[in-house]
Amino acid sequence: MKSEKLYQKITKLIQKQGFKELKLDRVIETKYIRDENLKKYLFTFRDEKANKTYALRPDLSLMSLIQFSKSKNTNKSKISYSGESYRKNKTTNSQIGWEIYNSNNQSDEYEVIKNSIEVYKKITKKKGYLRIGNLELFSSVVNQLQLPTRWKQRIVDQMYDKKYFYEILKRLETNKDLDESKIKIDKKLYNKMKKLDQDKIIANRTVKDILSRFETKVYKQPRPSDGKRSVQIIKRFLKLKCPIEKAPKLLSDFFKKNKLNIKISNDYFSIRKNKVGNLRIEYNSSEIPDVEIYSGLYFSISNQKFIKIISGGAFNKLSSSLGLRPINAVGAAIHLS
Amino acid sequence: MKKEIIICISSKGRLKPKSLNIFKKKKLKIISEKGERDLVGYVKNKNFNIKILFVHAREAIDALANLTADVAISGKDLLFNSSTNVQKKIKLYKDLDFGHASLKIFKSIYWIDCASLLDVSEIARNKPLKLITKYRLLVENFLAEKNVRNVEVLDSNGATEIAVRINQASLVADISSTGKTAAANDLCELNDGLILKTSAALMVAKKSLKKKEVVKLLKLLSKS
Numbered sequence: 001m002k003s004e005k006l007y008q009k010i011t012k013l014i015q016k017q018g019f020k021e022l023k024l025d026r027v028i029e030t031k032y033i034r035d036e037n038l039k040k041y042l043f044t045f046r047d048e049k050a051n052k053t054y055a056l057r058p059d060l061s062l063m064s065l066i067q068f069s070k071s072k073n074t075n076k077s078k079i080s081y082s083g084e085s086y087r088k089n090k091t092t093n094s095q096i097g098w099e100i101y102n103s104n105n106q107s108d109e110y111e112v113i114k115n116s117i118e119v120y121k122k123i124t125k126k127k128g129y130l131r132i133g134n135l136e137l138f139s140s141v142v143n144q145l146q147l148p149t150r151w152k153q154r155i156v157d158q159m160y161d162k163k164y165f166y167e168i169l170k171r172l173e174t175n176k177d178l179d180e181s182k183i184k185i186d187k188k189l190y191n192k193m194k195k196l197d198q199d200k201i202i203a204n205r206t207v208k209d210i211l212s213r214f215e216t217k218v219y220k221q222p223r224p225s226d227g228k229r230s231v232q233i234i235k236r237f238l239k240l241k242c243p244i245e246k247a248p249k250l251l252s253d254f255f256k257k258n259k260l261n262i263k264i265s266n267d268y269f270s271i272r273k274n275k276v277g278n279l280r281i282e283y284n285s286s287e288i289p290d291v292e293i294y295s296g297l298y299f300s301i302s303n304q305k306f307i308k309i310i311s312g313g314a315f316n317k318l319s320s321s322l323g324l325r326p327i328n329a330v331g332a333a334i335h336l337s
Numbered sequence: 338m339k340k341e342i343i344i345c346i347s348s349k350g351r352l353k354p355k356s357l358n359i360f361k362k363k364k365l366k367i368i369s370e371k372g373e374r375d376l377v378g379y380v381k382n383k384n385f386n387i388k389i390l391f392v393h394a395r396e397a398i399d400a401l402a403n404l405t406a407d408v409a410i411s412g413k414d415l416l417f418n419s420s421t422n423v424q425k426k427i428k429l430y431k432d433l434d435f436g437h438a439s440l441k442i443f444k445s446i447y448w449i450d451c452a453s454l455l456d457v458s459e460i461a462r463n464k465p466l467k468l469i470t471k472y473r474l475l476v477e478n479f480l481a482e483k484n485v486r487n488v489e490v491l492d493s494n495g496a497t498e499i500a501v502r503i504n505q506a507s508l509v510a511d512i513s514s515t516g517k518t519a520a521a522n523d524l525c526e527l528n529d530g531l532i533l534k535t536s537a538a539l540m541v542a543k544k545s546l547k548k549k550e551v552v553k554l555l556k557l558l559s560k561s
Contacts, residue, residue, distance in 0.1 A: 040481045153462075154455055161484040168455070179452065179528065186449040193447065203445040203507040204467070205460070213460070214450035 003094075003336055009122050010096050010334065011082055017115055019080035019098045024063045027054045032066055032322050035160075035292045041087035056086035060095045061293065061333055065315070068101050069324040076108070077101045079331075099331030109297050109314065109330050110270040116310045116332045117276055120301050123309065123334075127278045132244060132269060132299045133287025135159075135313075137251070137262075141237050144260040145230040147172075148220045155234070160292050173231040175224045183218060190214055233258050240285040243274040247283035270297075293318055297330065310334045339386035340550050345397035345409040346389055348376060352537050353391075355435040356410040363557055385554060398540070402426045407545035408555065414440055414512060414535035418472045428541050431559040436537030438514040440472055442530030445501050446523050453528045454483050457508065461487035469493045469506035472532075476510045479532045498522040 015021065030053045033039055042055040057063045064081045082096040098115050100108045113130070120128060142155050151172065158165045190211065198208040222230070236258075242250045248266045255262045274281055279301065289298050289311065298313035312332020319327040346356045360367055360380070367389055369375035380387035390406060395415050400406035402423040408430075416427060444451050451460060460466065465487040470476045473490050480488055491506055498518055500506040510532065513519055519526070539559055545551045 034486065040478060150459065154459070157458065158484055164484050182452065189447065189449050193449070201504055202447045203501045204464075204504050205448070205507070207447075210448055210450050217450050217456075 006123065007082070007094065007096070007336060010119055011080070013118060013122055014080045014096065014098045014115065017078075017098070017118070019078045019115075022064050022067060022079045022081050024057065024060060024067060024081055024083060026057055028057050028063060028066065029053070030055050032062065033058065034321065038087075038291060041089045043086055043088065058085055058087050059291075059293075060085050061097050061099070061315075061331060062318075064097065064099060065101075065319055065327065065329060066322070066324065069319050069327055074102055076103060094336040095333050096336070097331055097333035099329060101327050101329050103314075103328050103330045106267075106270040112312055112330050112332050113271050113299060116299070116301055116312060117279060119334055120279065120310060121277055124303065125278065126304060127280070128301055128303050128309070129306070130271075130276075130279045130281045130299060130301050131284045131287045132247075132271070132281070132297070133284055134297055135288065135294060136296045137264075138237070138285070138288070140262050141233065141255075141260060144262060145233065146226040147222050147230050148216075150216065150220070151222055159288055160290055162288075162290075169231045169234060172222065172227045175222075175227055178218070178221065186214070187218075233260075238286045240283070242283055244269055244281045244283050245272055245274050250283070289313070299332075339384070340548060341386050341388055342408065342545075342548070342550055342554055343388050343390060343400075343406040345392050345400050345406045345411070347394040347397065347411065348391035350394070352394055352410065352412065352436050355433075355537065359410070359433075359558055363560075385550065387554070398423060398427065401540060401542040404542055404544060407542055407548065407551050408558075409540045410537055411540060412436055412438075412512075412535055413538045414438075414472065414475070414533055416538070416540060417533065417535075418475045420474070426543055428543050428546065429538050430541050430555055431539045433537040433539060436535070438512045438536070439534050440475060440510060440512050440532040441526045442468070442476075442532065443498075443501075443509045443511065443513075443519050443524040443526050444507070446525050451527070454480075454485050454530065457488065457527070458485050461485070465489055466508060467491055467506040468508040468510060469497055469500040470510035471497060472510060472512075475532055483529075498524060 030042065030044060033042065033055065038058050042058055044053055044055045046053045060081050060083060064079060068079060078100050080098045085093045085095050087093065098112065100112060117130065138159065139156050142152050145152065154168055158168050193207055193211060196207050198206065200207045202210065237254065240250060240254060248264050248268050251264050271281060287298055287300065294313040294315050295317045296314035300308045300311040302308045310332055314330045316328045319325060347353045357367065365380045367378040367380055369378045376391045378389040380389065392400065394411045397406065397409035397411040398415050398419050401409050413429065416424060416429065451457060457466065467489050468476065469491045471493050473492055477490055493500065497509050497511045499522060501509055501524060502522055509524060539555065541551065541555060
């Protein structure tokens with residue numbers, strides 16, 4: 001009963017801020033779910049006639065983006081949604097979200113964050129933390145490192161899975177990516193395969209493709225010293241945190257010290273106050289989501305016990321990656337379990 | 338009259354003779370009315386009234402879940418690959434010291450540029466890959482845990498190893514004890530492609546643990 005009242009309070013607040021409700025479908029075609037962490041927990045069923053697999057919606061934000069993309073609306077639109085999402089690891093999961101589609105500037109990010117703060121205030125008067133990170137900053141740091149492109153891509157791709165991410169860093173740091181004894185054998189096979197028809201298909205790949213990737217992999221390895229240095233920079237970067245006001249300076253100093261050609265202006269972050277109401281606002285480089293939805297801004301609001309209550313950010317690349325029309329978007333959601 | 342206990346044992350393969358050996362050691366003589374090819378056997382003595390069903394190791398798990406059987410000797414891999422609904426109805430009573438094997442991911446030996454799951458992820462980035470297996474659940478969970486994307490899992494019903502040679506799939510996940518079958522089909526394992534180490538195990542339907550006779554038999558069979 002208490003949560004029902006809260007639910008209505010939040011919905012009312014969001015609509016008052018001009019976010020129009022979008023009714024969402026309950027099922028989603030599984031081809032739109034790319035995130036492996038989400039895939040694990042789907043309730044799926046198959047339509048043999050249509051040769052399609054569907055799932056009960058595991059996340060409302062994703063649903064709203066897909067539904068919005070089907071409209072031809074190219075104007076800036078403030079959308080809200082609410083309802084249950086279904087995952088095997090959560091019994092009930094009510095979600096309320098507020099999003100700005102076709103967003104084009106920092107003021108939209110600010111509006112979403114401001115709205116999130118207002119929602120937090122409706123829930124509790126207690127102290128809390130608003131942590132802001134930026135995934136593009138992380139990618140920029142990695143792109144500036146003295147590493148082959150293949151390694152840069154690996155690091156950025158795996159940042160959502162902390163355990164595996166640190167395993168990769170360890171491989172890079174200790175230069176243990178290639179097994180020299182196996183490479184010796186493979187080099188012999190490489191010479192043999194060079195004599196084959198280069199268009200021949202082996203396990204669905206051409207010989208040409210296999211050999212060209214082998215050459216890149218074996219002959220374009222990071223130097224051990226570069227590997228170590230890169231890992232040190234990444235680890236140091238992920239430890240950066242400070243009140244949001246000081247973040248541009250902290251980051252600029254870090255980039256300068258590590259000879260990274262990244263410029264950051266004083267107004268880089270859309271919010272610059274260190275405190276709003278009972279919320280302390282801080283920058284934290286390790287504020288990285290565990291789902292691959294966001295690009296750029298990512299933030300979360302947690303209570304005194306560091307339990308995340310609201311999370312959100314920018315997801316400008318998501319619609320294109322799903323094969324939908326490109327939509328710049330920023331939004332946030334609260335999970336009422 | 339003793340209550341009948343139904344036990345499922347693998348009808349063929351490496352698990353069968355070793356499972357039968359356990360009965361022999363415990364002096365539980367199995368009688369088959371129609372000889373060696375009979376798929377039903379009996380043990381009748383003053384302590385037990387046992388009916389033995391010789392079935393596929395996979396079916397033994399299903400039999401426990403739907404209470405067609407009380408006890409089974411089957412592979413742990415098959416238990417872990419079954420749905421949560423099935424798994425929660427079965428208790429893994431004791432690991433047995435035979436049927437040791439590993440569930441691993443294999444690739445073509447000619448994929449010299451691919452040694453690890455990271456390589457798989459990178460190759461799949463440009464073009465989604467297909468992996469064929471009889472162990473969909475275990476493989477999907479493993480790939481998700483290792484953050485490997487763009488790999489579609491296909492179900493295999495027959496000789497899985499050949500799928501790569503005929504370009505039906507790019508990768509294979511299968512049970513292997515010596516790796517000889519894989520090698521004979523031009524396959525080798527990925528460095529970090531070990532999904533599960535498995536062996537035979539004594540399993541029991543949780544509801545059957547309420548039967549005194551079943552508990553007594555489990556104690557006897559699990560004594561080394």
